[in-house]
Amino acid sequence: MMGALDGLKVADFSWVGAGPRATKDLADNGATVVKIESARRLDLGRRSPPFAGGDGRNPDASVFFAQTNTSKRSVTINLSDPRGVDVAKRLVAWADVVVENFGPGYMDRIGLGWDSLQDIRPGIILASVSVAGRTGPMAGFRGYGNSAAAWSGHCDMTGWPGSEPHMPPFAYGDVVAPMMLTVAILSALEHRDRTGAGVWVDVSQIEAMVQVAGDLFAEMPAEKPANDDPDMTPHGVFPCRDSQWIAIACENDAQRAALEEILGNAAVAEATAGRDASALETDLVAAGIPAAAVLDGKGVSEHPALNAAGHFVRVEHPVIGPAKMPAPPYTFSDTPGDVRPSPCLGADNAAVFEKIGLTEAEVAELVAEGALA
Amino acid sequence: MKLLEGIRAVVLADHLVDFGGSILARLGAEVVLAQAAPLTPARAKAWHKGMVRSDAPLETLLDDADILLDDRRSTPRHHVDAMAARYERLVHVVATGFPGETRPVTDLTLMAQSGLMHVTGTPDRPPLRLPGEQAYALTGIQAATAALMGLRARRHTGRGQRITLSALQATALANYREAVMYEHTGRIGTRRGNMLVRGKSGVRQIWPCADGYVTWSMIDNPGMMRALVRVMQTEGAAGELAQIDWEEILVADTDQAVIDRWQDVVAAFFARHDRKTLADWSLEHGWGLSPIIRLSEVRDTPQLKARGVFDPDGVPGAIFAVHAGRRP
Numbered sequence: 118m119m120g121a122l123d124g125l126k127v128a129d130f131s132w133v134g135a136g137p138r139a140t141k142d143l144a145d146n147g148a149t150v151v152k153i154e155s156a157r158r159l160d161l162g163r164r165s166p167p168f169a170g171g172d173g174r175n176p177d178a179s180v181f182f183a184q185t186n187t188s189k190r191s192v193t194i195n196l197s198d199p200r201g202v203d204v205a206k207r208l209v210a211w212a213d214v215v216v217e218n219f220g221p222g223y224m225d226r227i228g229l230g231w232d233s234l235q236d237i238r239p240g241i242i243l244a245s246v247s248v249a250g251r252t253g254p255m256a257g258f259r260g261y262g263n264s265a266a267a268w269s270g271h272c273d274m275t276g277w278p279g280s281e282p283h284m285p286p287f288a289y290g291d292v293v294a295p296m297m298l299t300v301a302i303l304s305a306l307e308h309r310d311r312t313g314a315g316v317w318v319d320v321s322q323i324e325a326m327v328q329v330a331g332d333l334f335a336e337m338p339a340e341k342p343a344n345d346d347p348d349m350t351p352h353g354v355f356p357c358r359d360s361q362w363i364a365i366a367c368e369n370d371a372q373r374a375a376l377e378e379i380l381g382n383a384a385v386a387e388a389t390a391g392r393d394a395s396a397l398e399t400d401l402v403a404a405g406i407p408a409a410a411v412l413d414g415k416g417v418s419e420h421p422a423l424n425a426a427g428h429f430v431r432v433e434h435p436v437i438g439p440a441k442m443p444a445p446p447y448t449f450s451d452t453p454g455d456v457r458p459s460p461c462l463g464a465d466n467a468a469v470f471e472k473i474g475l476t477e478a479e480v481a482e483l484v485a486e487g488a489l490a
Numbered sequence: 491m492k493l494l495e496g497i498r499a500v501v502l503a504d505h506l507v508d509f510g511g512s513i514l515a516r517l518g519a520e521v522v523l524a525q526a527a528p529l530t531p532a533r534a535k536a537w538h539k540g541m542v543r544s545d546a547p548l549e550t551l552l553d554d555a556d557i558l559l560d561d562r563r564s565t566p567r568h569h570v571d572a573m574a575a576r577y578e579r580l581v582h583v584v585a586t587g588f589p590g591e592t593r594p595v596t597d598l599t600l601m602a603q604s605g606l607m608h609v610t611g612t613p614d615r616p617p618l619r620l621p622g623e624q625a626y627a628l629t630g631i632q633a634a635t636a637a638l639m640g641l642r643a644r645r646h647t648g649r650g651q652r653i654t655l656s657a658l659q660a661t662a663l664a665n666y667r668e669a670v671m672y673e674h675t676g677r678i679g680t681r682r683g684n685m686l687v688r689g690k691s692g693v694r695q696i697w698p699c700a701d702g703y704v705t706w707s708m709i710d711n712p713g714m715m716r717a718l719v720r721v722m723q724t725e726g727a728a729g730e731l732a733q734i735d736w737e738e739i740l741v742a743d744t745d746q747a748v749i750d751r752w753q754d755v756v757a758a759f760f761a762r763h764d765r766k767t768l769a770d771w772s773l774e775h776g777w778g779l780s781p782i783i784r785l786s787e788v789r790d791t792p793q794l795k796a797r798g799v800f801d802p803d804g805v806p807g808a809i810f811a812v813h814a815g816r817r818p
Binding site: 166249252255257271281286311413429444 | 491493494495496497509513517530531532533535536537539583588589590593594595596597598599600601602603604605606607608609610611612615616617618619620621622623624627628629631632634635636638639640641642643645646647649651652653654655656658659660662663664665666667668669670671672673674675677678679681682683684695696698703704705707773776778780781782783784785786787788789791792793794796797799800804805806809810811812813814815816817818
């Protein structure tokens with residue numbers, strides 16, 4: 118059976134997290150995604166821990182990279198060499214979609230700006246993701262992981278009431294922006310299929326984080342909500358035995374009555390202390406109460422429901438060995454996805470360069486001269 | 491530009507797909523909200539934006555629908571399966587809390603199972619969720635994604651299909667670090683507050699300034715450190731930082747007491763200047779600093795105004811910017 122995106126061809130110039138997570142969505146669902154990389158300007162994702170065997174010098178040992186780039190192909194092209202750019206243009210001519218998250222103006226400087234891409238491949242879709250977007254007074258902004266949280270109100274609203282702003286402990290903009298990028302690419306394809314016209318979709322990390330906080334902008338709370346909810350009570354995280362925690366949220370009177378039946382009349386935190394979080398979760402859920410033990414990384418890795426659902430797919434990576442990779446959270450009845458290992462650096466040079474019309478001799482010459490590196 | 495013009499979707503909403511329906515609507519699809527669990531007025535304003543309510547029978551609505559977003563967070567809705575199966579071209583996205591089961595979940599309990607709450611907050615307080623309803627928002631985006639992939643597949647097969655989606659997976663997928671770190675190093679992340687810990691030392695991420703806060707961290711980036719110290723010298727505020735050869739320093743390997751002393755110098759400098767001044771210097775000199783914008787200020791930031799992110803109703807509208815291409 119085919120994948121949902123079989124036949125879709127993507128020239129992926131993106132790196133680290135914000136672009137690659139979107140192209141992973143496409144590749145895991147059947148698109149042919151060719152990742153354009155260079156040993157001379159290594160994807161920083163390849164330098165990100167953890168590393169198989171602790172070998173941070175091996176560009177193929179990063180598990181971070183492996184889980185962000187499943188099911189893709191990799192070619193090495195030196196984009197600082199005009200002959201390398203010429204090869205990249207051949208890939209653009211082959212592709213339906215070009216994805217990039219370079220610094221401001223880089224694509225223009227190497228001759229792969231929006232106008233040039235359309236000249237090379239009429240109807241092409243360009244998908245860009247950046248911290249602030251490609252237009253506006255901050256179009257030239259070079260940001261870091263915290264920038265989108267700072268500019269979007271997330272940092273201001275995270276934390277306990279009365280406390281200083283709190284930085285989310287991970288780059289949330291690198292999570293939600295690529296999700297929006299995937300939506301953008303798929304919408305653009307729908308548009309192109311209907312009209313024949315390509316578009317440039319321009320996703321901003323700040324805007325993606327604003328979008329997922331839409332309820333806060335509608336409510337405009339004066340104080341950080343922390344674990345409170347305007348509609349539910351009790352609603353919070355309560356202590357359990359052995360430093361465990363349990364989240365409990367009651368949406369209606371029936372759930373509140375059921376909770377009281379199990380915990381008694383004492384304050385919730387008093388009643389949960391001393392209980393095992395997992396056992397209490399089982400009892401509360403059986404009674405129809407939304408409840409869940411607070412899991413750490415080990416708990417997520419070993420989560421029975423996640424593992425049973427195929428949330429982690431075990432693949433055999435040539436350097437990392439057997440490793441669990443995250444799969445899409447959806448399952449298609451007729452066009453199932455297929456999560457395969459991430460590519461080693463330049464692993465698909467021969468096959469891809471042949472596909473775009475380069476002879477073996479031409480490839481050898483360009484490699485020798487450093488244009489394909 | 492309305493990318494999804496001509497697409498028709500029907501939404502049965504119970505928190506998991508509400509935002510997904512709104513995304514499709516804001517991209518130009520005609521989206522009918524056929525059923526919806528109650529939301530607070532503010533949440534309805536955000537998550538139902540762009541959808542049109544209808545009391546028409548579901549079967550009638552499905553007659554010309556391309557997509558059905560079917561939210562089974564608290565109701566099994568088994569009868570909908572048989573009805574949806576009658577429409578061969580319908581892309582039917584079924585969302586549940588846990589994979590394949592109706593189990594009581596809310597945004598909070600989903601976040602608790604994602605591993606993200608365990609590392610958010612301070613060590614002396616309970617685990618903390620991210621602000622808003624992030625588990626629901628993440629699931630909503632995945633619902634829209636699944637629907638659009640279903641449309642793409644339909645172009646090739648001529649048929650719709652049934653797509654199942656779980657909020658637990660959508661939320662856990664956002665945690666790209668904790669599970670993989672445990673599996674490959676045995677390390678389990680903890681709540682560190684605003685401290686960024688690398689190697690043997692931790693550095694601050696949040697700094698008070700004259701009119702609020704900024705975010706910046708003393709990381710191993712010699713160029714950035716030199717750029718900051720140059721301005722501090724000009725302002726007579728560099729102190730001992732002016733004598734440091736940043737090429738020879740690895741912040742991650744420096745004793746915490748030394749880091750704290752250096753950070754005190756930076757803190758005193760930041761405290762004397764407002765967010766705009768510091769942000770302008772950062773942009774000009776490449777410090778990697780950002781001002782912490784208060785929620786109430788976000789709508790009026792020049793960048794978001796220029797990009798038209800917020801609609802007159804005060805909530806965000808367009809999901810992303812679209813620049814038209816030439817017709818071939």
